[in-house]
Amino acid sequence: MLEVRGLHTHFLARGFDNQVRVARALNGVDFTVGEREIVGLVGETGAGKSLTAYSVMGLLKPPAKVVAGQALYNGRDLLALSDDERRKLRGGEIALVVQSPKSSLEPLTTVSQQLVRVHRAHRQVDEAAARVRAVEMLAAVGIPDPERRANAYAHQLSGGMAQRVLMAMALINEPKLLIADEPTTGLDVTVQAQVLDLLRDLVRARGMSALVITHDLGIVAQYCDRIAVMYAGQVVESGGVMDVFARPSHPYTRRLIASTPDSLARRGGRPLGGAANPPNLYALPDGCLYADRCDHAAAQCAVAPRADPVAGTHLVRCHFSRQFALEPMA
Amino acid sequence: MALRIFLIRRLALFVPLLLGILLFTFFLVRIGGQDPVGLIAGPTATTAEIAMIRGQLGLDQPIPTQFWIYLGNVLEGDLGRSWISQKPVLRDVLDRFPITLELLLWGTLIGALVAVPVGLRAAFKHDRLFDIVSRSISLLGFSVPTYFLGLLMLFVFFYLLGWAPPGMGRISLMVTPPPTVTGSYLIDSLLIGNLEGARSALGQLVLPVLCVAIISAAPIAKHTRAIALEVMSSDYVRYADATGLEPSARIRIVLRNSRTPILTFVGTELTGLIGTAALIEYVFAWGGLGQYGLNAIIRGDFSAVQGYVLALALFSLIVFLVIDILVLLLDPRTAETS
Amino acid sequence: MTQAVQDAPVVVGRSVRPSVLDYIVGFAKRSPTATIGLVLIGFFALLAIFAPWLMPYDPVAVNVNEILQAPSAKHWFGTDNNGMDVLSRVIYGARYAFGIAVPAVFLGLTIGVPIGLYTGYRGGLIDEVVMRVMDALRVFPSIILSLAVVAAAGPSLFNVVVVIGVLDAALFVRIVRAEVLALRSSNFVESGVALGNPLWRILFIHLLPNAIQGAMAQSAVRGAWAVRISATLAFLGIGIQPPTPEWGAMIRVGAESIVNGQWWVGIFPGVALILMVLGLNMLGDGLQDLLDPRRKSGAR
Numbered sequence: 001m002l003e004v005r006g007l008h009t010h011f012l013a014r015g016f017d018n019q020v021r022v023a024r025a026l027n028g029v030d031f032t033v034g035e036r037e038i039v040g041l042v043g044e045t046g047a048g049k050s051l052t053a054y055s056v057m058g059l060l061k062p063p064a065k066v067v068a069g070q071a072l073y074n075g076r077d078l079l080a081l082s083d084d085e086r087r088k089l090r091g092g093e094i095a096l097v098v099q100s101p102k103s104s105l106e107p108l109t110t111v112s113q114q115l116v117r118v119h120r121a122h123r124q125v126d127e128a129a130a131r132v133r134a135v136e137m138l139a140a141v142g143i144p145d146p147e148r149r150a151n152a153y154a155h156q157l158s159g160g161m162a163q164r165v166l167m168a169m170a171l172i173n174e175p176k177l178l179i180a181d182e183p184t185t186g187l188d189v190t191v192q193a194q195v196l197d198l199l200r201d202l203v204r205a206r207g208m209s210a211l212v213i214t215h216d217l218g219i220v221a222q223y224c225d226r227i228a229v230m231y232a233g234q235v236v237e238s239g240g241v242m243d244v245f246a247r248p249s250h251p252y253t254r255r256l257i258a259s260t261p262d263s264l265a266r267r268g269g270r271p272l273g274g275a276a277n278p279p280n281l282y283a284l285p286d287g288c289l290y291a292d293r294c295d296h297a298a299a300q301c302a303v304a305p306r307a308d309p310v311a312g313t314h315l316v317r318c319h320f321s322r323q324f325a326l327e328p329m330a
Numbered sequence: 331m332a333l334r335i336f337l338i339r340r341l342a343l344f345v346p347l348l349l350g351i352l353l354f355t356f357f358l359v360r361i362g363g364q365d366p367v368g369l370i371a372g373p374t375a376t377t378a379e380i381a382m383i384r385g386q387l388g389l390d391q392p393i394p395t396q397f398w399i400y401l402g403n404v405l406e407g408d409l410g411r412s413w414i415s416q417k418p419v420l421r422d423v424l425d426r427f428p429i430t431l432e433l434l435l436w437g438t439l440i441g442a443l444v445a446v447p448v449g450l451r452a453a454f455k456h457d458r459l460f461d462i463v464s465r466s467i468s469l470l471g472f473s474v475p476t477y478f479l480g481l482l483m484l485f486v487f488f489y490l491l492g493w494a495p496p497g498m499g500r501i502s503l504m505v506t507p508p509p510t511v512t513g514s515y516l517i518d519s520l521l522i523g524n525l526e527g528a529r530s531a532l533g534q535l536v537l538p539v540l541c542v543a544i545i546s547a548a549p550i551a552k553h554t555r556a557i558a559l560e561v562m563s564s565d566y567v568r569y570a571d572a573t574g575l576e577p578s579a580r581i582r583i584v585l586r587n588s589r590t591p592i593l594t595f596v597g598t599e600l601t602g603l604i605g606t607a608a609l610i611e612y613v614f615a616w617g618g619l620g621q622y623g624l625n626a627i628i629r630g631d632f633s634a635v636q637g638y639v640l641a642l643a644l645f646s647l648i649v650f651l652v653i654d655i656l657v658l659l660l661d662p663r664t665a666e667t668s
Numbered sequence: 669m670t671q672a673v674q675d676a677p678v679v680v681g682r683s684v685r686p687s688v689l690d691y692i693v694g695f696a697k698r699s700p701t702a703t704i705g706l707v708l709i710g711f712f713a714l715l716a717i718f719a720p721w722l723m724p725y726d727p728v729a730v731n732v733n734e735i736l737q738a739p740s741a742k743h744w745f746g747t748d749n750n751g752m753d754v755l756s757r758v759i760y761g762a763r764y765a766f767g768i769a770v771p772a773v774f775l776g777l778t779i780g781v782p783i784g785l786y787t788g789y790r791g792g793l794i795d796e797v798v799m800r801v802m803d804a805l806r807v808f809p810s811i812i813l814s815l816a817v818v819a820a821a822g823p824s825l826f827n828v829v830v831v832i833g834v835l836d837a838a839l840f841v842r843i844v845r846a847e848v849l850a851l852r853s854s855n856f857v858e859s860g861v862a863l864g865n866p867l868w869r870i871l872f873i874h875l876l877p878n879a880i881q882g883a884m885a886q887s888a889v890r891g892a893w894a895v896r897i898s899a900t901l902a903f904l905g906i907g908i909q910p911p912t913p914e915w916g917a918m919i920r921v922g923a924e925s926i927v928n929g930q931w932w933v934g935i936f937p938g939v940a941l942i943l944m945v946l947g948l949n950m951l952g953d954g955l956q957d958l959l960d961p962r963r964k965s966g967a968r
Contacts (some may be wrong), residue, residue: 014694014697014698015694015698016691016694016695016698017686017690017691017694018686018690018691018693018694018697019686019690019694057572059415059568059571086576087575087576088574089574090571090572090573090574091572091573091574091575092574095573096493096566096569096572096573097568098565098572100565103564103566104565104566104568105566105568105569106566106570106583106586106587106663107566107587107661107662107663108587108661109583109586117579118573118574118575118577120575121573121574121575121579122574153662153663154566155662155663169573170573217344236517346800347804347807348805348916350801350804351804354804354808358816358820359820360820361820361821421953423933466821468700469946469949469950469953470942470946472892472945472946472949473892473918473937473942473943473949474942475899475900475903475919475941475942475945476900477900477919477923478919478934478938478942479902481919481922481923481926481934482935482938484926484927485926485927485935487925488927489926489928489929489931496927497927505908507722543870564787593875599806601806601809602809602810602811603809604809605809605810605811605812605813606809606810606811608811609811609900612904613877613923624815624904625811627812627815627816627819627904627906628819628904628905628906630819635816635820636821638812639808639812639813639816642807642808642809642812643808646806646807646808646809647807650807
């Protein structure tokens with residue numbers, strides 16, 4: 001369905017000392033989202049999760065730039081498409097749900113007009129039919145009294161309602177792949193669960209695939225089939241949720257899991273203990289990117305590890321992954 | 331309904347504001363410790379005459395009493411007499427206001443009609459040649475002193491090229507001015523079918539209006555660009571990009587959401603430009619409220635200065651009110667919160 | 669997605685120390701606008717400092733034999749209706765421009781920044797009153813306000829500086845207050861309060877360095893405004909009077925002869941005035957863009 005290979009994205013900035021600095025934000029991201037699969041992409045803020053999604057969808061603006069890699073969508077490389085071709089896929093076959101629903105809705109246009117607009121941008125339907133479809137979608141995402149809500153403006157909606165509207169917008173064109181970028185950030189805990197349940201049910205019912213970006217391992221455990229853990233612009237460990245949680249084989253994943261999901265969520269995705277600072281993207285080490293924060297770093301770590309399987313599709317980017325795989329979590 | 335409540339609230343806010351404005355104009359002519367009586371009475375006046383005038387003006391009363399008298403006078407429509415024109419200030423202000431308004435509205439209208447599209451285009455062509463060139467011109471426009479622009483215009487178009495009439499008033503001295511209906515010589519001449527008068531009035535209008543247009547265009551272009559860029563970096567435009575809307579649909583979203591902030595800015599500019607336009611009037615001997623006010627300030631005609639400043643403040647209040655109403659009608663968010 | 673960059677601390681990833689030249693070129697590339705502005709201001713600053721050595725003639729020496737001479741090898745910018753050398757007067761005028769703009773903006777910052785810090789941090793009644801007064805000030809066009817107040821207060825150079833400074837202060841209050849409101853609940857302020865720092869320390873040690881940036885960028889723009897307003901006053905004959913070699917006063921003198929074709933009397937000081945104001949505006953504009961990179965680059 002979606003196969004991301006060796007994705008590199010850099011930020012270029014010229015400093016006051018006339019030196020161009022490169023922030024290497026993505027350093028070879030690899031993962032796949034299979035047919036009818038829900039994949040969770042986890043990591044700290046700044047690990048490059050959202051950037052991965054925006055790179056794949058062709059939504060980067062300068063100074064960010066994809067410098068290498070492929071994003072194969074049903075065999076077509078999204079990164080090689082023209083802007084126009086990519087635009088037609090966005091919102092049509094690949095849809096995005098974002099984390100700030102209220103501000104992502106246009107303030108001066110009603111909900112239904114925005115739904116109609118998205119629908120008609122991708123499908124040949126007339127205004128009236130699109131409007132019927134828009135109200136249907138609002139009903140499908142569980143908005144009470146959809147006929148009336150259709151005429152509401154963004155500022156009249158609660159955060160949870162706005163997130164549902166965004167989901168309706170994402171799903172109105174029956175996309176094949178849904179990318180949800182921290183869909184529940186900023187929502188009440190009870191609303192979070194409702195939104196995620198709904199999201200899962202809709203994806204399952206429509207036979208879609210989904211990529212869920214989150215810093216909350218609990219969400220991944222509960223809603224996803226597969227997981228990909230990101231650190232410093234790389235996927236350091238990926239595999240089936242069961243496999244990874246049962247045998248986390250990268251020291252970073254192990255640290256993530258060890259800090260309870262509860263506390264992780266409370267930290268709002270801020271970096272975990274140990275070295276307090278996130279990796280310096282301007283001066284990444286040559287070897288393993290995690291080495292300077294790793295308790296188990298050794299001489300070999302000066303050489304960059306490859307993502308090797310520990311079992312089946314469970315891939316880990318660490319020289320000692322096999323040892324970790326056998327070692328139970330403390 | 332919402333509009334009515336809004337208006338009542340807004341007008342209620344005007345009361346303390348007006349009081350503050352009157353307090354300001356009252357003290358404005360008293361901060362310098364200059365004695366208006368000397369100017370009114372003239373250099374040959376005797377001490378007794380000065381004391382008499384002082385008594386007539388109420389200047390022998392304590393300050394709070396003076397303010398109370400001033401307040402009462404203003405409410406009765408008595409803004410005092412101008413010693414330059416020897417007429418009631420209210421009369422002068424009302425007579426000259428339309429003359430200034432003609433210059434201001436044409437100038438700002440033309441300025442905005444050029445600057446808003448330029449600013450929008452600059453935002454869409456961000457950091458490209460058009461943007462860089464238009465920003466540079468706008469910076470230059472920001473930096474040219476108003477009166478110097480007027481002088482340059484006269485030098486080039488009157489002295490060098492001979493295209494424009496000399497900057498002396500609103501209609502040629504050879505032409506009989508039309509009877510006053512709207513106060514605009516151009517419109518009034520057209521109303522009575524006096525084409526010669528209309529031509530002359532139009533000729534006199536061109537350069538001053540052009541000056542106001544240029545002076546107003548620079549900030550309008552700059553802020554329009556900034557507003558559109560702000561909208562373009564908003565979450566909802568980014569999300570519109572993510573839903574694969576056509577470029578034309580994206581442009582429409584940006585335009586729709588830039589509309590009210592641009593309108594608000596142009597309106598706010600109008601209240602500042604009425605001050606700037608005074609300098610244009612001064613250079614072109616336009617004879618409107620602005621020139622009247624500047625002359626009053628220069629020559630120390632205190633009642634006229636008070637009346638002028640008061641008139642400008644009232645003009646601003648009215649413009650702000652009109653903008654607020656327009657925004658209320660255009661933006662569903664404000665309608666709800668007010 | 670600026671997060672990824674913001675999160676990464678900016679560290680020079682190489683061993684060679686950049687030279688001063690690197691910094692100059694780097695600054696020029698980051699903001700050509702600010703750089704051109706600085707060059708213009710620097711040029712006039714040099715004129716102002718070295719005026720006595722640069723002026724070919726005494727700027728106020730009347731010469732009845734050389735009245736209204738067109739530009740020539742002897743008088744590059746010609747002479748005015750007193751026979752005074754326009755070039756010398758333009759050069760000397762730079763002193764008046766700086767002499768008014770610098771103290772006026774300094775006064776504005778001195779009054780405005782502390783008030784903005786205090787009202788933004790404390791809020792409450794004082795904040796409310798100050799903001800209402802600011803709102804009320806908006807109804808007066810600033811140019812007329814300053815003209816009227818200076819004329820009423822007595823047209824001295826000192827009054828010009830004070831009036832411009834006070835009007836600037838109102839603007840700085842707004843800017844600083846807005847910054848403080850955004851910073852008030854941030855970690856470093858809260859920890860500063862928790863550690864029992866006195867109010868002045870919170871305001872001036874913790875908040876000031878973070879809240880002052882916008883005001884500093886705006887200072888250049890306000891300087892431009894101060895130069896303009898003071899020249900306008902002189903042009904109208906309020907304040908500095910001819911034959912003082914001040915640009916606005918020189919334009920006033922030149923206005924009489926410009927429509928007779930003796931353009932040099934008014935045009936040269938006018939061009940100097942434009943370039944000086946342009947330099948300050950460009951510096952201010954460039955600095956604002958540097959402080960707000962989002963607006964400049966439109967990057968995510």
